[in-house]
Amino acid sequence: MHDVTSGPGFSLMQENIGYAVMTETPCVIVDVQRSGPSTGGATLPAQGDVMQARWGTHGDHEIIALAPNSAQEMFDLTIAAFNLSEKYRTPVVVLADGEIGHIREKVRIPYPEEIKLATREKAPEGLQVPDFLPFGGDREVPLTGIFGEGRALHVTGSHHMASGLRTMEPTKAEIEALVTRLCAKIASHRAEIALVEQEFLEDAELVLLSYGAPSRPSLGAVLRARAEGHKVGYLRLKTIWPFPSHVIRDLPKKVRHIVVVEMNLGQVIREVERVVCPDAVKTHLVPAIAGVVHNVSEIYKKIRELI
Amino acid sequence: MKYIREGTLPTFYCPGCGIGTIQNLFFHAIDELGRDPKTIGVVCGIGCSGLTLSPFFKADTLHTTHGRPIAFATGLKVARPEMEVVVVSGDGDLAGIGGNHLIHAARRNIGLKVFCVNNRIYGNTGGQVAPTTPYGVKTVTTPYGNPEYQFNLAELVAAAGSCYVARWTTDQPVALLNSMKKAFRLRGFSFVEIVSQCPTQYGRRVGLENPIQFLRYFREKSVRYQPEKAEEIRKNLKEDEILVGEFIHRERKELTENLKWLIEEQGGKKE
Numbered sequence: 001m002h003d004v005t006s007g008p009g010f011s012l013m014q015e016n017i018g019y020a021v022m023t024e025t026p027c028v029i030v031d032v033q034r035s036g037p038s039t040g041g042a043t044l045p046a047q048g049d050v051m052q053a054r055w056g057t058h059g060d061h062e063i064i065a066l067a068p069n070s071a072q073e074m075f076d077l078t079i080a081a082f083n084l085s086e087k088y089r090t091p092v093v094v095l096a097d098g099e100i101g102h103i104r105e106k107v108r109i110p111y112p113e114e115i116k117l118a119t120r121e122k123a124p125e126g127l128q129v130p131d132f133l134p135f136g137g138d139r140e141v142p143l144t145g146i147f148g149e150g151r152a153l154h155v156t157g158s159h160h161m162a163s164g165l166r167t168m169e170p171t172k173a174e175i176e177a178l179v180t181r182l183c184a185k186i187a188s189h190r191a192e193i194a195l196v197e198q199e200f201l202e203d204a205e206l207v208l209l210s211y212g213a214p215s216r217p218s219l220g221a222v223l224r225a226r227a228e229g230h231k232v233g234y235l236r237l238k239t240i241w242p243f244p245s246h247v248i249r250d251l252p253k254k255v256r257h258i259v260v261v262e263m264n265l266g267q268v269i270r271e272v273e274r275v276v277c278p279d280a281v282k283t284h285l286v287p288a289i290a291g292v293v294h295n296v297s298e299i300y301k302k303i304r305e306l307i
Numbered sequence: 308m309k310y311i312r313e314g315t316l317p318t319f320y321c322p323g324c325g326i327g328t329i330q331n332l333f334f335h336a337i338d339e340l341g342r343d344p345k346t347i348g349v350v351c352g353i354g355c356s357g358l359t360l361s362p363f364f365k366a367d368t369l370h371t372t373h374g375r376p377i378a379f380a381t382g383l384k385v386a387r388p389e390m391e392v393v394v395v396s397g398d399g400d401l402a403g404i405g406g407n408h409l410i411h412a413a414r415r416n417i418g419l420k421v422f423c424v425n426n427r428i429y430g431n432t433g434g435q436v437a438p439t440t441p442y443g444v445k446t447v448t449t450p451y452g453n454p455e456y457q458f459n460l461a462e463l464v465a466a467a468g469s470c471y472v473a474r475w476t477t478d479q480p481v482a483l484l485n486s487m488k489k490a491f492r493l494r495g496f497s498f499v500e501i502v503s504q505c506p507t508q509y510g511r512r513v514g515l516e517n518p519i520q521f522l523r524y525f526r527e528k529s530v531r532y533q534p535e536k537a538e539e540i541r542k543n544l545k546e547d548e549i550l551v552g553e554f555i556h557r558e559r560k561e562l563t564e565n566l567k568w569l570i571e572e573q574g575g576k577k578e
Contacts, residue, residue, distance in 0.1 A: 148387040
């Protein structure tokens, strides 16, 4: 199951993303972020939906969001998104931006046999509830039953027991077990899900952190600074949610500045600030809000202000 | 009892609620038709009426978000065209919040059997006015009487393209049973509007708190639809009367059959 949209459509879908979380339905949503709020600027790129992807639907939950930065990655990360959604039985957002959505560049489409596909684990044929538990039991990601197999499944967005049946008089323990498992099955695999690309980090004193389209001028600025002998590193998030906090936490001790380059007024930078020690590492933002991706010079200028 | 899922009884309906009658008639309909519950998928929305069959019916049952059962059911029918997909939900769910899904599903003629329990109020949440509440009726959100007019659901869905449309009240169980069976026999979109009593949230405020009195009221206010006299009947219909009967009964090629044709004849076989 998949759907492709930009900001306004993404806003409309939020309720049912929560339903997919609660019913553990694998699905992929592609949000090609455009400038907002509201109708904003159709076709103007932005990265204003980062927090909406994380918290847009109500209630405690985890989400997976991937941010491609090329046409090739749009292809590759879409496959990765389907695989993650199948493996963890959860909605996955491909959080692209209007710049990547409009880009035209070479893409290598692999042969089908080169593509690895994950599929949700299905309950053995003929097994009926409660002999298998479609929503819990001792498995982190439960076995899946499908409608039309004669298993008399019950699926609901209400609090439910491992059998799928709604808890009419929900007990505290049942609700806690359900919601904590839904979150833990993703949060406890952060290191595996969180993909990053990193360059020149070994001796870096300043790190440029970016994702999506702004990562391309960011790399340009890093190369220019390096050519002039400045100790600047490059960190690009391919996975935004769950946030790769462990990668930021494990940056070399010499890093004094993290410069976040994003097409908004500061969303991922809040996560960075949450993770780093403010006495040791200063965070800086290079925003862009008018539907135009940063150019190398303005990012480079920020680097030179700091070192 | 063979149709009831273990561990789901008792139901949580208020005493005198019309949903019990509808649930009973649904089980009679599939029993008399000899349908196997394994071939039926039920989709329902939010509210008391959404819980007519879910979770009680021992079949695949999907309890969705508010207003969206027809959207979910469309997905189920397209993915599993061999299943008989039934939507049972309330007026607030299907016609209020989900009204757009309702008319478009009828227009597309997707093979869903939609049984709309119309108690003319948002009963589950405390008795707020609905798009199906008749003019002038006092509810908690219209204490001076409803200033708006009610939706004529059956005829709306007929105009939208449905293959079968009937409306009955819970006071006409035999006719209702027959309509449910007709809906099951058709391949295209079918819609049965069931005007039902909510003594707790509706009756209590309009002097019909006694369910028997409520059913008598339905009997008095029901006017039988006759296609040959349609114009005359409509002309004489009073604001508080309920037009009951079959409004349309035809067969057109169903959406998943059209899609199958599209894939097999036009899409070509993919290796």
